[in-house]
Amino acid sequence: MTETTLHLTTDEIELWAQGLLPAARALHLSECSLCRVEADRERKVILELVQLPHFAPTAGFADRVMAQVKVPTPSDSWKA
Amino acid sequence: MVAWAKQGHDAAFRELVRRYERPVFSLLYRMVRDRALAEDLAQETFIKVLNGIKSYRPEFKFSSWIFKIANNAAIDHLRRKNIDTLSLDGAPSAETPEQMRATSLQLGDRGESPLDEVENRELGTAIEQAIGRLRPEYRSCIMLRHVEGYSYEEIAETLDLPLGTVKTYIHRARNELRGYLEDRRD
Numbered sequence: 001m002t003e004t005t006l007h008l009t010t011d012e013i014e015l016w017a018q019g020l021l022p023a024a025r026a027l028h029l030s031e032c033s034l035c036r037v038e039a040d041r042e043r044k045v046i047l048e049l050v051q052l053p054h055f056a057p058t059a060g061f062a063d064r065v066m067a068q069v070k071v072p073t074p075s076d077s078w079k080a
Numbered sequence: 081m082v083a084w085a086k087q088g089h090d091a092a093f094r095e096l097v098r099r100y101e102r103p104v105f106s107l108l109y110r111m112v113r114d115r116a117l118a119e120d121l122a123q124e125t126f127i128k129v130l131n132g133i134k135s136y137r138p139e140f141k142f143s144s145w146i147f148k149i150a151n152n153a154a155i156d157h158l159r160r161k162n163i164d165t166l167s168l169d170g171a172p173s174a175e176t177p178e179q180m181r182a183t184s185l186q187l188g189d190r191g192e193s194p195l196d197e198v199e200n201r202e203l204g205t206a207i208e209q210a211i212g213r214l215r216p217e218y219r220s221c222i223m224l225r226h227v228e229g230y231s232y233e234e235i236a237e238t239l240d241l242p243l244g245t246v247k248t249y250i251h252r253a254r255n256e257l258r259g260y261l262e263d264r265r266d
Contacts, residue, residue: 010251045257048207049226054102055109055202057119062097065123069130072088 008035010042017043082142085133093130100143101126104150107223111154113203113212121157125150144238147228151220151239158216210260218253225250 008016008029015021016029016039029035081099085092104125109118129136129146136145203212211219220239224230232250236243 011247041258041262042254045207045254045261046226048261049222049257052207052227054106054227056102057105057122061101061105061119061123062094065097065126065130066090066094068123068127069093071090071093071130072086072134 013039013042017046097126100146104146108150108154110211110223111216111219121153125153148238155216206261206264210257213260214253214256218249221246221249222253
């Protein structure tokens with residue numbers, strides 16, 4: 001078994017999905033239909049995950065947090 | 081910014097909330113799948129972080145510290161409420177098919193009716209629903225990896241998990257997600 005004949009590991013498939021797979025291993029992918037199918041399936045789910053949006057809390061969230069936070073005063077800093 | 085906050089600048093505190101409110105809220109929302117509850121937990125997280133800012137150690141990434149506290153809040157809540165998720169793989173420690181079957185959970189254990197999911201527009205896409213079916217430990221790992229772009233090492237440090245466990249969780253999570261998504265397409 002050589003670098004170009006070994007099937008890709010899950011970590012390598014993730015690298016491939018990110019465009020970071022070394023050339024020798026990418027060569028295996030181009031020649032191995034098993035790995036290509038597996039890599040395509042993995043890439044689909046990774047693409048869906050990286051496109052997930054961030055959600056925002058409701059308006060005034062920061063104010064509600066700050067109302068319960070004790071901001072240290074400069075004199076506290078001297079004591080610390 | 082953190083150093084500025086430690087010196088007692090109100091504006092620095094607000095800036096930290098502004099910078100991290102969306103990532104922290106998003107992680108919590110996807111963990112507990114309830115907007116109001118996620119917001120309560122996010123508030124609790126920021127209050128704990130900001131009131132304890134003096135104990136923050138700069139050698140640790142600040143965002144990792146916040147995510148650690150947020151994740152702990154979510155996991156504690158889920159444990160307290162005994163809300164859990166259906167997992168095809170059973171307990172994370174399960175290695176044999178028998179162990180997986182014995183420890184896998186049933187749909188009814190989720191404490192969430194199908195109608196709740198339909199009504200939840202924000203988490204209603206196929207991928208969001210699939211994420212909701214993952215066990216919480218997998219969910220936080222997969223969010224940190226693919227939504228926040230953390231490395232496996234950073235996730236291990238943030239969640240206090242061995243690196244091998246993080247890799248296992250993420251690989252199993254993606255495998256389950258693929259299964260859910262492909263079943264849905266069939």
